[in-house]
Amino acid sequence: MNTTATLKPNTVPGPVALKARGRLIPLNAGPLIMGVLNVTPDSFSDGGRYLDPGAAVDHAAEMAAQGADLIDIGAESTRPGADPVDQEEERRRLIPVVRAVCRAVSVPVSVDTTKAAVARQALDAGAALVNDISALRYDSGMKPLIAETGAGLVLMHMQGTPKTMQQAPSYRDVIEEVRQFFVERIGTALEAGIAAEQILLDPGIGFGKNLEHNLRLLARLDAFVALGYPVLVGVSRKAFIGQVLDRPVDERLMGTAAAAAVAILRGARVIRVHDVAPLRDVVKMIEAIVSAKS
Ligand code: HH2
Numbered sequence: 001m002n003t004t005a006t007l008k009p010n011t012v013p014g015p016v017a018l019k020a021r022g023r024l025i026p027l028n029a030g031p032l033i034m035g036v037l038n039v040t041p042d043s044f045s046d047g048g049r050y051l052d053p054g055a056a057v058d059h060a061a062e063m064a065a066q067g068a069d070l071i072d073i074g075a076e077s078t079r080p081g082a083d084p085v086d087q088e089e090e091r092r093r094l095i096p097v098v099r100a101v102c103r104a105v106s107v108p109v110s111v112d113t114t115k116a117a118v119a120r121q122a123l124d125a126g127a128a129l130v131n132d133i134s135a136l137r138y139d140s141g142m143k144p145l146i147a148e149t150g151a152g153l154v155l156m157h158m159q160g161t162p163k164t165m166q167q168a169p170s171y172r173d174v175i176e177e178v179r180q181f182f183v184e185r186i187g188t189a190l191e192a193g194i195a196a197e198q199i200l201l202d203p204g205i206g207f208g209k210n211l212e213h214n215l216r217l218l219a220r221l222d223a224f225v226a227l228g229y230p231v232l233v234g235v236s237r238k239a240f241i242g243q244v245l246d247r248p249v250d251e252r253l254m255g256t257a258a259a260a261a262v263a264i265l266r267g268a269r270v271i272r273v274h275d276v277a278p279l280r281d282v283v284k285m286i287e288a289i290v291s292a293k294s
Pocket of ligand 1: 038040042077112
């Protein structure tokens with residue numbers, strides 16, 4: 001592996017900016033931090049904390065002040081075993097919060113949804129990106145919506161569905177299969193008229209993967225970076241960290257920091273995290289070291 005290239009995020013192949021509804025989000029000025037805001041009763045680490053729209057907006061503003069470059073708002077938990085949320089309920093939880101957060105902060109807002117009707121309302125309320133964990137597979141309305149609105153789009157890999165994905169994840173070769181999935185999904189998106197500059201790829205840590213799969217995906221993230229699209233990674237507080245360190249969800253910050261640091265050094269451009277302030281320090285420290293090398 002060429003360590004010089006992997007140590008210098010600004011030499012990672014790929015576009016210099018992400019296009020998201022007329023906004024250009026720079027990708028060449030160091031890794032971006034996406035702060036997580038879950039307006040759910042049951043998310044695995046912050047469920048129930050931000051169901052009240054006022055508390056949600058305050059937390060978004062706090063994350064923006066701490067240096068979040070993006071805020072990802074979700075109203076349906078995707079933790080293993082989670083039941084799907086119906087469209088009306090998702091809309092009811094999500095849209096007022098998206099509207100209020102977009103008024104309160106200037107950073108671009110992303111919505112974590114697989115439903116085109118929910119995504120449309122969120123984009124109308126001011127969101128700039130759609131984080132579709134199904135990678136355009138669940139709702140046929142998502143492709144034309146993203147093409148027509150020019151929204152940024154996260155294409156995430158997942159084996160199975162959140163309800164069943166952790167029952168028996170299995171791969172011949174996890175790196176090659178996730179890579180092939182990206183190639184196929186990128187093709188589908190481009191064919192639908194979505195521009196390459198709108199797309200982010202995400203290997204979906206914890207989505208139909210066992211411990212070894214998750215560790216391999218992080219260790220070989222460069223295989224996906226080489227596709228030429230910006231890569232987003234969500235490791236924050238996840239079970240694989242608990243498995244390695246034998247720590248409960250509220251004691252996984254250091255594990256999260258280590259995993260995020262590896263992802264950044266392997267070329268990740270966006271890190272999706274709950275703890276923005278400490279991860280901002282991690283990014284700053286990495287950038288200081290990397291720029292001293294050049
Ligand atoms: N992880 C979660 C949710 N959405 N989206 C992307 N693109 N990548 C991820 O890794 C990812 C994601 C799970 O984390 P969280 O939102 O904290 O939990 P929950 O799904 O229980 O709400």
